[in-house]
Amino acid sequence: MAWLQALVAPIITLHQQWYNKRLDNLYKLAHNGQVCHLRAALNDTFDPDQRRIKIANGNKYQRRYIYTSGEQKQKYLGINYLMQVGDYADTGIDFRVVVPQDFDLVNNIYQLKAMIDFYKLAGKRYNIEKE
Incomplete structure (x- = not known):
């Protein structure tokens, strides 16, 4: 035997x-790249108990130009960074992955990025942020 x-x-x-x-x-x-399925896959892997990982829309701010009301013209004041480059609509990110404050990003960043890259649609840009 x-x-x-x-x-x-x-x-x-x-x-x-x-x-x-x-x-x-x-x-x-x-699972696929839809928000509900991507959020479920991330929460199943990284936060199965509390399920605090969220998917939010990307920041889509319009560019603002500074000019006086009398001139009614755009005035160049040099380079002023009021927001991050990814926050603008024409160069911005498509969605944000918001992880909880106590999430260990240092040890899990590559696995998190690999999972997001696997499920997201081609050409979509994202940013990972802490809550």
């Missing part, structure tokens, strides 16, 4: 690995 178990043990191990990989692939197929 022990001899048969020794022969079957590698097959059982391979079957278990195949089954786990199959479940992982089915999970990946069930």
Whole structure:
């Protein structure tokens, strides 16, 4: 009996690995780049208990030019950074991933980026922020 178990043990191990990989692939197929599915996949992986990771719209501020009311012309004042470059509508980000304050970004940043890149649509830009 022990001899048969020794022969079957590698097959059982391979079957278990195949089954786990199959479940992982089915999970990946069930999720996509939609906000609800991306948020669910991120929360399932990184915050399964409290589910505090959120997906928010990107900041889409219009550029503002400074001029006097009498001139009614745009006046160049040099380079003034009032907001980050990604906050403007023409060069901005498409969505923001907001993680909780106690989230360990240092150790999980690459895994988080890889998961977002896997699910997001091509050409969409994002930013990861703490709450």
